[in-house]
Amino acid sequence: MTALPEFLSTWITEQRWYAGKGRAPSWDRLGGFDLPDPDGQAHITVHLFLDTAERPLLYQVPLTERSAPVAGLEHALIGSYEENGVTRFIYDGPRDEACAKAILRLILDEGAVLPDDGAPGIAARGHCVPTTPAVEIRGSRVLTGEQSNTSIIFDMVGLDGTPADPIICKVFRSLHHGENPDVTLLSALAGAGSTVVPRSVGHINGQWHDTGEPTGFAHGHLAFAQEFFPGVEDAWRVALGAAEADEDFTERARSLGEATADVHMTLAAALPRRAAAPNDIAATIASMRARFDEAVAEVPGIEQHRAALQSVYTRAATSAWPAMQRIHGDFHLGQVLWVPGRGWIILDFEGEPMRPMHERAREDFPLRDVAGMLRSFDYAAGSVAQSHGRSVTDWALAARRAFLDGYISRSGRDLRANRSLLDAFEIDKALYEAVYEARNRPAWLSIPLAAIDRLVERAAA
Numbered sequence: 335m336t337a338l339p340e341f342l343s344t345w346i347t348e349q350r351w352y353a354g355k356g357r358a359p360s361w362d363r364l365g366g367f368d369l370p371d372p373d374g375q376a377h378i379t380v381h382l383f384l385d386t387a388e389r390p391l392l393y394q395v396p397l398t399e400r401s402a403p404v405a406g407l408e409h410a411l412i413g414s415y416e417e418n419g420v421t422r423f424i425y426d427g428p429r430d431e432a433c434a435k436a437i438l439r440l441i442l443d444e445g446a447v448l449p450d451d452g453a454p455g456i457a458a459r460g461h462c463v464p465t466t467p468a469v470e471i472r473g474s475r476v477l478t479g480e481q482s483n484t485s486i487i488f489d490m491v492g493l494d495g496t497p498a499d500p501i502i503c504k505v506f507r508s509l510h511h512g513e514n515p516d517v518t519l520l521s522a523l524a525g526a527g528s529t530v531v532p533r534s535v536g537h538i539n540g541q542w543h544d545t546g547e548p549t550g551f552a553h554g555h556l557a558f559a560q561e562f563f564p565g566v567e568d569a570w571r572v573a574l575g576a577a578e579a580d581e582d583f584t585e586r587a588r589s590l591g592e593a594t595a596d597v598h599m600t601l602a603a604a605l606p607r608r609a610a611a612p613n614d615i616a617a618t619i620a621s622m623r624a625r626f627d628e629a630v631a632e633v634p635g636i637e638q639h640r641a642a643l644q645s646v647y648t649r650a651a652t653s654a655w656p657a658m659q660r661i662h663g664d665f666h667l668g669q670v671l672w673v674p675g676r677g678w679i680i681l682d683f684e685g686e687p688m689r690p691m692h693e694r695a696r697e698d699f700p701l702r703d704v705a706g707m708l709r710s711f712d713y714a715a716g717s718v719a720q721s722h723g724r725s726v727t728d729w730a731l732a733a734r735r736a737f738l739d740g741y742i743s744r745s746g747r748d749l750r751a752n753r754s755l756l757d758a759f760e761i762d763k764a765l766y767e768a769v770y771e772a773r774n775r776p777a778w779l780s781i782p783l784a785a786i787d788r789l790v791e792r793a794a795a
Contacts, residue, residue, distance in 0.1 A: 591740025
């Protein structure tokens, strides 16, 4: 494939991971690399396509080319084209088992691949965690419902043919220069012996041309493989089920608080941390004030809280701030699994996929994660109110208290002793939610607005 066919461009713009919705793309193929197919039936290429229509966005697009349609792969067929009198059928690589297996084998075998056109600059290399057992791939399937990445589930067997633990491999669709936090943080946690995150299997590093970098090349993670837990529910579904049934959730909420504290303490020990400098505090407070102004522009009724919130921010600015360290960064109930016999497992440390890696790799305040989970409990209760028309506010308040109790007990940090600071972070999150709901789900706007009212009232007491 020497140019991007129209059918492929159309397919890319229809994918959930494509970020340029609402405008016509302008493509530049930076290059790619081929992966071997042991069966010799598919030509497997990982393409790097740069969309330059607005701000440049780089996408990783694995494809397979075949000389004839494949029965059972109709759902993965993107289109076909003719070249030199030969018709080639193009499939979405992760959904074609030949490509999926080749990606994981690159990790497990610690292989290396060079550019498909022989030009220097594009390369990829697999890295496998030494403790990963020797296994073979039995089959693969793509996890549905994701937005920014594509995750492939692999059923595995040991060399003796007995079933082995399944693996999930996340193929990063939007590429950025720098190390992906999902790889670095989960690897650091698993390497430190943490039992509240999945076991790491390995990853793929890549290099590609980038004129914006001093060396002319960018480096980053292309894929990441880890332990997979089949047939389990995420914490959102578990909590929502409990809220709908008005079942006590405090014990699980407390243990989730303990698991969150474990992650923060392990990250603080394994990776750099530093005291918050005055400019760090000033920048955080400034971003909170800016968030308030943005929320007022979308929801004018929030203006009534301006004076009260300015007092909240002023008190927060003069509070004792914790050290800055690496955190989850997008923490809510949907990022946690409940695994029977093991407890809570925390996932997805990638952060916001569209933010540059250097921003996602910055130290931040653990209170941001705590506030995110507190808001998530409110949303579980709010969802019940939306769906069933009844209030379970007491359920949410009990879960929130238990989560904080667990966090404080495990970390030794009394978050309630400096409640104005935690309130400032939670209000900031609720303001973000208000903007989102006003733009996307007006019927849900009452959930963050009620939280803002409650938090402001408590701050004024």
